[in-house]
Amino acid sequence: MLTLRQIQDNKEGVIERLKIKGFDATDLVEQIIALDNKRKNTQSESDGLQAEMNALSKSIGQMYKDGKAEEAIAAKAKTASLKEQIKELTSTLETTEQELQNLVVLLPNLPHESVPVGKGAEDNVVVREGGVIPPLKDALPHWELAKKYNLIDFELGVKLTGAGFPVYRGKGAKLQRALIQFFLEEATKAGFEEIMPPLMVNEDSGFGTGQLPDKEGQMYHVGVDNLYLIPTAEVPVTNIYRDVILNASQLPIKNCAYSACFRREAGSYGKDVRGLNRLHQFDKVEIVQVAHPAKSYEVLEEMVAHVQSLVEKLQLPWRILRLCGGDLSFTSALTFDFEVFSAAQKRWLEVSSVSNFESFQANRLKLRFKEDGEKKTRLAHTLNGSALALPRIVAALLENNQFEGGIRIPKVLIPFCGFEVID
Structure with a gap:
């Protein structure tokens, strides 16, 4: 705000x-x-x-x-x-x-001066890219690979809940767990304190991070208790600091959290929602920081570098986009999106957004800090990023690493999942 x-x-x-x-x-x-x-x-x-x-x-x-x-x-x-x-x-x-x-509360956050002018995704600017796109022929899309190797049962998910709620099984479930553990371990190495947050929040928490009233229609609402299923761990983790006054010496505060995420994704349809491309429930590891206003853009660069290290270690072809004004979220001042290339779908898939909200969320949260020895308080800056969201990472890993005899597991994940090949 x-x-x-x-x-x-x-x-x-x-x-x-x-x-x-x-x-x-x-x-x-x-x-x-x-x-x-x-x-x-x-x-x-x-x-x-x-x-x-x-x-x-x-x-x-x-x-x-x-x-x-x-x-x-x-x-x-x-x-x-x-x-x-x-x-x-x-x-x-x-x-x-x-x-x-x-x-x-109806006014969006002001975009940073570096945000390019543009109306939508086609106007986003590629900042840098890396990795090698595998030269696969006749590659199967991940939903066919998932069925072939009994990794993910989309039809069973429809039976149990509805479309967009897949069931992971066997090596598919173990791959999910391995990715979560890998992302959390990497965040811990980078100095983030791990949090295990609630999966539901109240209205005050939804307002604090900007989901309410802007994104009310995208969240699942538990009407009897007036609670909301979280769309991301950003919401409960950032709200830890609601109505808190910090000392400048405590900044930056670095938290990470794994959670299931729930999004209604109202209006989503078509080929881009097949398989894991767009779900109502998915897993994600989130990184959150509370930073000094003078240093928040240095912190943003560090968070972008952290996410880049993850996709590089997974050996996925990647690129980073600076979002244009028309594609920027209501709460963000500056956002970098990460995309990985899908060898079978032959397109880029978004797997992370890393954003600086400056004081926009902090004003809603009444999250302040004061310099040592001073009585006057100031609004802190908040930042967050996906590190990483699992569905499209899994999609790219399955598609890009397929070969005639199965699917290879990236070396960095083998210690976490316990196998080298899905066959």
Whole structure:
């Protein structure tokens, strides 16, 4: 959430920057500024009346002592009138603040100055790439390989739950577990503290990281208890620091977490959702950092380098994209997407997004820090990234490593899964 100071101090700048995201904020910003001015004026008027009432209340006793009973009675009547006026102003202030909050949360985060202009995925910019695309002929797609080697049962998932909820079995299940363990071990080596979070969160947590109200339709809602199944471990892990004041010496804070993730993916259809390409439930290891504002873009580079090391160790052909404004999420200031190449589908598959949210989430979370020896607090910066999401990684691993006799396992995973070949 943008701060009111950001909006008031740089109205035109906010409007112009949000155009990069394809968002016309002109009317909304004007409404926010008008309400904020109303809030300030109402608060100022209320404070003035409160000071007047306090002064009168203190003088009434002295009036009685001085034999000025009529003046004291008049002062009492005046304080009663002031009290009613303050009550009305307080009610107006509460209503204005709520209206203001409802409007401010509709504004997306400002894109970083390095975000390229563009409307969608076709305008994203390739930053760098690596690895070798395997020269396979007649390669089978992962959904056929999964069936051939009894790794993933998509039809059984439909029977048990519905489309988008696959059942992993045998070596397919072990490969999932191996990838999770590998990603967690790599994160631990990089200094991330492992967290095992809840898989459901409350409304405050959903609001804190920006899923509510923006992405409410994409989350599974448990209506009776008013809880939401998490779309990513980012939500509970980042919310650990909601309503927390940190010391600058504690930054950066580095957490990682494995979790199942749940997404409704409403409106998804077509060839791009076959097999593991788009699921309602999937596994992911997430990395999260809380950083000092002066260092958050250094932290972002470190996180991008960490994810790059993972795809390199898995020996997958990869590329990194800087997302354009039109493809940037509501909450992100700058995002780098990682894609790996699918040898059978002959296309790039997104497997990670690494983002800096600057102070946008922190303002919602009331996540602040203060420099050692100082009383004044500042908003921290939050960052997160997939490291990694499993479904499309598994898809690429199966497709790219197939040979006539089976599927080879990357060397780095063999100690975790206990076998070298799927056959």
